[in-house]
Amino acid sequence: MRTERKLTRLDRVFARLDREPERPAHIDVPRMSRHRVVLFSATLAFYGAIVWAVLITSWLVRLDWQVMFFRPYQQWPEIHAFLDYYVVLGQRGPTAVMVAAWLGWRSWRQHTLRPLLTLGAALLLLNVTVGAAKLGMGRLGPHYATEIGSNEMWLGGDIFPSGHTANAVVTWGILAYLASTPRARRWLSALSAVVSLGVGLTTVYLGTHWLSDVLLGWTAGLLILLALPWFEPLIARAEATLFALRDAWRRRGTAPVPAPAPAPARTPAGALLAQDGAPSAGESGPPVRQAAPHEGTARGAAPHELTVLEPAAQEPAAREPASREAPREPTARTPRTPVHLAPGPHLTRSERTPVTPVGSRRPPHADRLPHADRPPRGPASAARPLTGG
Numbered sequence: 001m002r003t004e005r006k007l008t009r010l011d012r013v014f015a016r017l018d019r020e021p022e023r024p025a026h027i028d029v030p031r032m033s034r035h036r037v038v039l040f041s042a043t044l045a046f047y048g049a050i051v052w053a054v055l056i057t058s059w060l061v062r063l064d065w066q067v068m069f070f071r072p073y074q075q076w077p078e079i080h081a082f083l084d085y086y087v088v089l090g091q092r093g094p095t096a097v098m099v100a101a102w103l104g105w106r107s108w109r110q111h112t113l114r115p116l117l118t119l120g121a122a123l124l125l126l127n128v129t130v131g132a133a134k135l136g137m138g139r140l141g142p143h144y145a146t147e148i149g150s151n152e153m154w155l156g157g158d159i160f161p162s163g164h165t166a167n168a169v170v171t172w173g174i175l176a177y178l179a180s181t182p183r184a185r186r187w188l189s190a191l192s193a194v195v196s197l198g199v200g201l202t203t204v205y206l207g208t209h210w211l212s213d214v215l216l217g218w219t220a221g222l223l224i225l226l227a228l229p230w231f232e233p234l235i236a237r238a239e240a241t242l243f244a245l246r247d248a249w250r251r252r253g254t255a256p257v258p259a260p261a262p263a264p265a266r267t268p269a270g271a272l273l274a275q276d277g278a279p280s281a282g283e284s285g286p287p288v289r290q291a292a293p294h295e296g297t298a299r300g301a302a303p304h305e306l307t308v309l310e311p312a313a314q315e316p317a318a319r320e321p322a323s324r325e326a327p328r329e330p331t332a333r334t335p336r337t338p339v340h341l342a343p344g345p346h347l348t349r350s351e352r353t354p355v356t357p358v359g360s361r362r363p364p365h366a367d368r369l370p371h372a373d374r375p376p377r378g379p380a381s382a383a384r385p386l387t388g389g
Helices: 010-020 036-053 058-071 077-090 092-110 114-138 164-179 181-208 211-252 271-275 293-298 310-321
Strands: 286-289 307-310
Touching: 010 211, 036 058, 058 077, 058 164, 058 211, 077 092, 077 181, 092 114, 092 164, 092 286, 164 181, 164 211, 181 211
Parallel strands: none
Antiparallel strands: 286 307
């Protein structure tokens, strides 16, 4: 009795993944629609408002100092160990490796480089924009503040905006951006929002960032995700270039197939006759043929003399059936040297020098030796010619 193996939960997950098509046709590349442009403009305005509120030392800076003096890490010390590990979800190195591994598997499954190229473009934008803002404004963190109530700007710091928060928004939000179904996009958007919100609040709990740093980090990461559709044509061109380079590299290993040599052109019979002196098809006149050397000598004509055939003489030959051939006159042939002989003068058989030694080549036999009491059988025969043949 045959029993089927019961599939485990992991087997069912891999079986479901195997049903994913290689190139899903329903995945649409996001475009910069009017709705997205409005969201991008509003987010950019909010980014500028936060920076302006910090520069003028407004109520936002006072809120930063109030949270810092509250010292959350002293209020809830029991969660300090857990949040020390949770904040790693905002570090660029570990999160980029984890997300790149997942997107690399998707690229291999779908035979496209778009997921990896999109992640690379997003991280490049993140490093350029957030890094430039940090170095440009130079704000110091809560642990290094010098004056109570000040905005701590342009003092050589690098915490405004929060890099952990912006990186969490971009790294985990790219999964929602590249989702293949609307349902997966909604779930991944909610997951990335929760993770990035938790990472930002964790930095405030640990005292490494001001609250305004976290707000600006969320805004900076959202701006990068909203601006990605503008870079989709560049990503598509980069993918086509990489595939072209891969195909060119593969062709380098294969030897080119030589082209077949063209067949020699055959010259028409009419052209050969025209080269030998016969009139072409467009010319008029009786056919002319060149007399053989033996014909000119026998009939008294000079060698290489052209003999003109009268039209009346060739009419009966044209009326005869094709099966009958005109009798050919015997011509003297020049003796050709056999192919197997080497060039040079050759002697006849009688003129050749013998190549064997003088005398018989047979050894003497006892029964053939003459005896005194045995008379010779016959008259002595003439000596055998000692020739080499």
